Amino acid sequence: MKTDDMILISVDDHVTEPADMFLRHLPKDLHGRAPRLVADRNGNNNWIFEDRKVASIGLNAVVGRPPEEYGCEPMSYADMRDGVYKVDKRIEDMNVNGILGSLCFGTFVGFDGGFLSKATDKALAYRVVQAYNDWHVLDWCGTIPGRLIPLGILPLWDTQLAVAEMRRLAKMGCHALTFPDNPGAKLGFPSIHDSFWRPVWQAAVDNDMVFCCHIGTGHDAPHASTDTPIEAWITTMPMAIANSAADWLYLKALQEFPTLKIMLSEGGIGWIPYFLERLDFVHAHHRAWTHCDFGGKRPSDVFREHFITCFIDDKFGIQNRAAIGVDSICYECDYPHSDSVWPLSPERLMEPLEGASDLEIDKITHLNAMRILKFDPFSVTDRAQCTVGALRAQARHVSTVPVSRGGGKPLEAGVVRPVTSGDVARMMAANNGA
Numbered sequence: 001m002k003t004d005d006m007i008l009i010s011v012d013d014h015v016t017e018p019a020d021m022f023l024r025h026l027p028k029d030l031h032g033r034a035p036r037l038v039a040d041r042n043g044n045n046n047w048i049f050e051d052r053k054v055a056s057i058g059l060n061a062v063v064g065r066p067p068e069e070y071g072c073e074p075m076s077y078a079d080m081r082d083g084v085y086k087v088d089k090r091i092e093d094m095n096v097n098g099i100l101g102s103l104c105f106g107t108f109v110g111f112d113g114g115f116l117s118k119a120t121d122k123a124l125a126y127r128v129v130q131a132y133n134d135w136h137v138l139d140w141c142g143t144i145p146g147r148l149i150p151l152g153i154l155p156l157w158d159t160q161l162a163v164a165e166m167r168r169l170a171k172m173g174c175h176a177l178t179f180p181d182n183p184g185a186k187l188g189f190p191s192i193h194d195s196f197w198r199p200v201w202q203a204a205v206d207n208d209m210v211f212c213c214h215i216g217t218g219h220d221a222p223h224a225s226t227d228t229p230i231e232a233w234i235t236t237m238p239m240a241i242a243n244s245a246a247d248w249l250y251l252k253a254l255q256e257f258p259t260l261k262i263m264l265s266e267g268g269i270g271w272i273p274y275f276l277e278r279l280d281f282v283h284a285h286h287r288a289w290t291h292c293d294f295g296g297k298r299p300s301d302v303f304r305e306h307f308i309t310c311f312i313d314d315k316f317g318i319q320n321r322a323a324i325g326v327d328s329i330c331y332e333c334d335y336p337h338s339d340s341v342w343p344l345s346p347e348r349l350m351e352p353l354e355g356a357s358d359l360e361i362d363k364i365t366h367l368n369a370m371r372i373l374k375f376d377p378f379s380v381t382d383r384a385q386c387t388v389g390a391l392r393a394q395a396r397h398v399s400t401v402p403v404s405r406g407g408g409k410p411l412e413a414g415v416v417r418p419v420t421s422g423d424v425a426r427m428m429a430a431n432n433g434a
Contacts, residue, residue: 003350004389009101009369012332016085025131044074047108054108063336066402079405095395097343098388103149112180112217113153146380150174163203170207175374179211181244182218201253210261215241226422238268263308269317276300315352343400346388
């Protein structure tokens with residue numbers, strides 16, 4: 001297969017929400033109490049809800065900037081590429097990168113929507129959750145059909161409300177839900193093993209919905225120390241989801257609900273072959289005293305039945321696709337985050353796919369995502385117009401030349417040294433008003 005003939009769907013991208021997102025979806029009497037975007041005295045943008053602040057952090061929206069300007073400093077929307085928060089420009093940036101479809105996690109609400117779950121006024125927070133989903137499904141995904149895949153957030157504090165919202169979302173054509181990889185770690189909810197969540201598992205199965213568990217939603221990826229160069233943290237970040245993956249694999253609900261699906265968003269795939277090997281060894285070696293039961297199956301088989309794995313740039317994982325399970329692997333672009341290889345995703349992906357069959361390539365690049373997420377772009381656009389080459393032909397006017405927008409300054413005047421985990425932690429705390 002030639003690069004231009006590929007069809008690419010990304011199951012992990014991000015949207016920085018526009019300032020006016022709630023105006024159409026909340027009544028006027030709630031506009032003054034809704035989350036609002038404000039500028040601080042330095043011109044940087046922050047979302048404010050109740051008494052909490054969320055800053056717009058650099059690494060979340062660095063696409064189109066020179067790499068030396070990456071960083072965790074706060075920034076304004078004026079410093080971002082328009083495609084970060086404008087849907088028409090996002091489609092152009094997808095086209096120039098050859099991306100047909102995209103599933104987008106939110107930003108100020110948290111990748112799992114957990115920011116709203118911490119609200120004091122839960123009645124208001126529920127209205128905001130619904131308004132957020134309406135904006136995401138109708139405005140973000142609905143403006144240009146067949147391109148953006150709906151992803152809902154839930155009122156996690158109340159399973160009855162969550163189930164009602166899941167049913168409402170399903171009727172709107174949304175079959176993906178973002179969910180914390182560990183709801184108890186940062187949000188303080190019961191663990192996934194608690195019966196509290198059973199109605200949510202049931203509703204997901206009843207409505208053909210998949211849970212998308214993004215790295216960092218339940219557990220923050222661990223920093224080895226405050227002195228550790230930040231590259232070490234970025235390196236191990238995807239693999240940090242392995243802890244939660246094992247937790248979900250031992251969920252009894254997987255036996256009760258054989259069609260329940262969990263997507264390990266932005267978790268990479270290269271580590272999975274050993275993970276599966278280790279699972280089978282541990283179960284065979286320890287089950288006499290641990291009393292864990294997989295219904296007579298190997299843990300690795302249960303993993304392949306219930307989990308969807310995702311990668312951005314993962315040559316080793318693609319080379320070991322058979323050990324992972326080709327039917328469960330999906331591609332991620334991660335636009336506009338710092339790990340994204342936009343606008344060269346097709347070229348970076350085709351290199352490790354050399355030697356794969358056309359069917360394997362189609363599964364990894366789009367067929368798996370279409371099946372799992374109930375997404376059918378071909379019902380909107382002729383398949384011949386969905387390829388990398390056809391999409392890029394529509395985007396010849398789109399510039400991908402990096403634009404300097406400032407940032408990337410030394411942490412101390414005149415001093416250039418590796419950024420550490422402690423530096424980032426301090427910046428994040430200051431940016432978010434902690």
